[in-house]
Amino acid sequence: MMFLQYSIWGAWLPFLFSFLKDHRHMEPEKIGGMFAAGAVGAIFGPFFAGQIADRLLATEKLLAILHLVGALLIWQLASIEDYTVFLCFSVAYGFMYAPTMALTNSLAFHHLADRDRDFGRVRLWGTFGWIVVGLAIGQWLLRMHSDDVIAGKADTFRLSSLLGFAMAAYSLTLPHTPPSRGQRSNAALEALGEIKKQPLLTLFLLTIPVSCIHQFYFVHTESFLGAKQAQAPEFFKTIFGAGGGGLMTIGQMSEVLVLGAITLFAKRVSRKTLLAVGLVAYAARMALFAYVDVIPLPTMLTLVVGLALHGPIFGCFIFLAFMIVDEETTGDVRASAQSLYNLVIVGIGVIVGSLVAGWVAKWATLPTAAGDGAAGGGTDYSRLFSVPMWASLVCLSLLLTFYPYKRPALAQVEEPR
Numbered sequence: 123m124m125f126l127q128y129s130i131w132g133a134w135l136p137f138l139f140s141f142l143k144d145h146r147h148m149e150p151e152k153i154g155g156m157f158a159a160g161a162v163g164a165i166f167g168p169f170f171a172g173q174i175a176d177r178l179l180a181t182e183k184l185l186a187i188l189h190l191v192g193a194l195l196i197w198q199l200a201s202i203e204d205y206t207v208f209l210c211f212s213v214a215y216g217f218m219y220a221p222t223m224a225l226t227n228s229l230a231f232h233h234l235a236d237r238d239r240d241f242g243r244v245r246l247w248g249t250f251g252w253i254v255v256g257l258a259i260g261q262w263l264l265r266m267h268s269d270d271v272i273a274g275k276a277d278t279f280r281l282s283s284l285l286g287f288a289m290a291a292y293s294l295t296l297p298h299t300p301p302s303r304g305q306r307s308n309a310a311l312e313a314l315g316e317i318k319k320q321p322l323l324t325l326f327l328l329t330i331p332v333s334c335i336h337q338f339y340f341v342h343t344e345s346f347l348g349a350k351q352a353q354a355p356e357f358f359k360t361i362f363g364a365g366g367g368g369l370m371t372i373g374q375m376s377e378v379l380v381l382g383a384i385t386l387f388a389k390r391v392s393r394k395t396l397l398a399v400g401l402v403a404y405a406a407r408m409a410l411f412a413y414v415d416v417i418p419l420p421t422m423l424t425l426v427v428g429l430a431l432h433g434p435i436f437g438c439f440i441f442l443a444f445m446i447v448d449e450e451t452t453g454d455v456r457a458s459a460q461s462l463y464n465l466v467i468v469g470i471g472v473i474v475g476s477l478v479a480g481w482v483a484k485w486a487t488l489p490t491a492a493g494d495g496a497a498g499g500g501t502d503y504s505r506l507f508s509v510p511m512w513a514s515l516v517c518l519s520l521l522l523t524f525y526p527y528k529r530p531a532l533a534q535v536e537e538p539r
Contacts, residue, residue: 123296124244126289127226129251130189130219132374133259133282134196136344136367141275143345150487152205154480157341160212161220161472165465180300181229185222186293192218193286200279224464228456229299231448239385245441246381249374255281256371260363316451317462321393324525325443326466331517332439333471334478335404335510339432341479343370346411346503350425358422369425373432380437393446394525400439401518407431408511412504440467482509 142148142156195215202208227245234240259278267274317326347366351358362368387396410417410428417424444460451459486506 123226123229123289123292124246124248125251125254126285126292127222127251128248129255130192130282130285130289131223132252133255133285134199134278135340136256136370137259137275137278139341140272140345140348140366141278144272145275146203146205146208148205150483151480154341154476154478154483156205156209156212157337157476157479158473159209160216161469161476162213162216165469165473180298181225181232182293182296182299185225185229185296186290188218188222188225189286189293190290192222193283193290196279196286197283198279200276220464220468221461223468224460227444227448228460229296231456231460232299233297237445237448241445242381242384242388242437242441246378249377249381253371253374253378255285256367256374257362260368260371262363264359264363314462316455316459319450321526321528322447322450324521325397325446326463328517328521328525329443329463329466330471330474331513332401332404333467334475335408335513335517336435336440336467337472337475338408338479338482338507338510341476342483342501342503342506343411345501347425350414350421353421355422370429372426372429373436376430376433377436378433380433381441384437384441388442388445390530392527392530393442394521394527396438396442397521397525398518400435400437400442401514401521403431403434403438405511405514405518407435408507408514412507412511415504443467478509482506 138157139153142153143150148156192215195211195218198211199208199215202211230241230244231237234244259281262277263271263274267277317323344366347369351362351366351369358369362371407428410424410431414421414424414428444463447459447463448456483501483506486502488500488502
């Protein structure tokens with residue numbers, strides 16, 4: 123389930139900015155709006171998907187329906203050229219896909235005997251899916267579209283669609299997860315009542331700027347790496363293929379190691395400490411990208427280290443946050459609570475982050491030759507990535523100030539009675 127769920131997303135997301143900018147010739151602000159439009163569905167998704175899963179329909183059946191419709195929609199994005207039509211299809215697709223991430227988490231939590239011990243092992247397969255599809259697309263572009271890599275990125279939508287059809291069929295084989303049918307009619311409103319309490323209140327508020335920072339990575343990194351990889355040793359292209367998407371899978375490879383090890387720390391280290399590690403990693407990655415040309419290390423080594431920081435970033439903040447939401451909410455609203463957190467991280471955060479990423483990209487655009495009257499040339503990546511670097515440090519200070527400390531689970535168990 124997790125392998126298919128995240129390969130669907132990983133097939134197209136890293137390539138979207140460069141495809142729209144270099145092939146569809148859209149301005150950075152419009153592209154930011156396009157990313158934001160795709161996240162609009164995540165705003166509304168929790169209020170129907172979480173409610174349906176908690177009250178009306180088995181989760182596995184809802185997953186099948188959402189993925190089937192989503193697969194039909196994303197296939198069209200490969201050939202749509204009109205900005206407005208692309209925008210509308212992106213909104214519709216976001217409405218279908220975004221809720222499925224929270225629903226797969228909720229289904230897994232429902233059936234796992236030990237959340238801390240088992241969820242990391244299950245979610246790990248989502249990372250494998252992202253790695254496999256990223257490397258496959260890189261090799262496909264290298265071997266089938268070497269004459270026009272940018273245009274070949276349209277195939278990313280087609281691959282995502284095929285994976286979506288596969289996920290829709292597979293969802294019907296998942297363990298039966300019936301609705302809980304709690305006492306109140308609206309599970310989302312009941313979940314909102316629980317989110318107002320600490321530590322969920324601080325976690326949800328912090329996640330908005332953090333997901334903005336996260337979106338910077340997915341909007342701009344593939345183009346940034348593509349330019350650097352063109353000057354790298356040939357074996358990088360042999361392994362990771364064309365474009366920067368294959369190279370980005372280094373981050374998911376690191377994620378595999380972190381998710382594999384997170385079970386060793388989940389009961390021994392406080393949630394606050396692990397969240398802080400994630401934010402430090404966010405800041406460090408953006409610093410390495412921003413100052414790669416002045417750091418006294420080989421360029422590709424610096425980039426590989428920066429990409430590898432995706433492991434602690436994802437494992438110690440995003441992955442851990444879904445665990446915190448599950449353990450801090452009651453059973454009959456957990457699907458809605460997961461959906462509401464998903465709303466923040468792939469809804470509000472992506473919308474705001476995409477718009478900000480577009481504005482910052484315009485601010486960081488280098489002027490072309492003086493007097494030619496052009497709007498701009500390349501991108502000053504030092505300027506671009508310094509913005510999320512400083513934002514990460516601000517988030518870290520807010521976490522340390524406002525997030526309540528709780529003793530690690532193991533320490534609570536071993537506490538004398």
